[in-house]
Amino acid sequence: GAVVSQHPSWVICKSGTSVKIECRSLDFQATTMFWYRQFPKQSLMLMATSNEGSKATYEQGVEKDKFLINHASLTLSTLTVTSAHPEDSSFYICSASKDSRGYEQYFGPGTRLTVT
Amino acid sequence: AQKVTQAQTEISVVEKEDVTLDCVYETRDTTYYLFWYKQPPSGELVFLIRRNSFDEQNEISGRYSWNFQKSTSSFNFTITASQVVDSAVYFCALSEQGAQKLVFGQGTRLTINP
Numbered sequence: 001g002a003v004v005s006q007h008p009s010w011v012i013c014k015s016g017t018s019v020k021i022e023c024r025s026l027d028f029q030a031t032t033m034f035w036y037r038q039f040p041k042q043s044l045m046l047m048a049t050s051n052e053g054s055k056a057t058y059e060q061g062v063e064k065d066k067f068l069i070n071h072a073s074l075t076l077s078t079l080t081v082t083s084a085h086p087e088d089s090s091f092y093i094c095s096a097s098k099d100s101r102g103y104e105q106y107f108g109p110g111t112r113l114t115v116t
Numbered sequence: 117a118q119k120v121t122q123a124q125t126e127i128s129v130v131e132k133e134d135v136t137l138d139c140v141y142e143t144r145d146t147t148y149y150l151f152w153y154k155q156p157p158s159g160e161l162v163f164l165i166r167r168n169s170f171d172e173q174n175e176i177s178g179r180y181s182w183n184f185q186k187s188t189s190s191f192n193f194t195i196t197a198s199q200v201v202d203s204a205v206y207f208c209a210l211s212e213q214g215a216q217k218l219v220f221g222q223g224t225r226l227t228i229n230p
Contacts, residue, residue, distance in 0.1 A: 043220045046218070104166065106163075107160065108160075
């Protein structure tokens with residue numbers, strides 16, 4: 001159990017367009033979901049934490065107007081990269097937790113975004 | 117503030133050698149959790165272990181073992197008799213009680229050569 005999926009697994013978009021990435025917990029209800037970004041050969045950096053039905057909490061330096069996060073249900077969170085630019089190209093990984101503390105996070109397979 | 121340091125950026129060994137990946141952490145909390153994850157070339161993170169701050173017992177799981185020492189704020193990971201399939205990037209991570217987030221180290225890229 002505790003499977004998390006992401007869709008799409010990879011996406012290429014043109015500069016200036018928006019792209020939406022979905023994160024779903026398939027066999028459990030996720031009280032909390034997390035979004036991470038990973039640049040090539042670098043570590044995972046937390047972008048934001050979202051609780052179902054609440055506004056996401058963004059980490060310092062992450063533009064909330066650019067990276068829109070919606071956690072509409074206990075099994076779905078979406079990350080929308082608005083007006084994407086080449087510097088937004090990265091590997092985006094979501095994780096989901098059954099509890100609000102996030103002690104045990106189950107990670108999705110990641111989405112590779114390339115902005116041309 | 118919480119911080120995780122993995123000083124070894126890259127390690128390369130020959131198959132069947134033992135290898136230890138170092139992890140040093142910083143936290144002001146007395147209650148915290150430590151993790152190790154494996155990230156193969158596919159990119160998907162694979163959970164390996166979680167340890168809470170009150171359990172300093174070493175853990176062994178097959179060829180994998182972990183040494184947790186609070187005195188030196190370290191949580192090292194050893195692979196015994198390494199195999200080519202162990203090649204991946206390994207991340208150590210820390211979560212403080214109530215912090216609701218994981219802080220990852222920089223990762224160690226491990227290459228096992230046949």
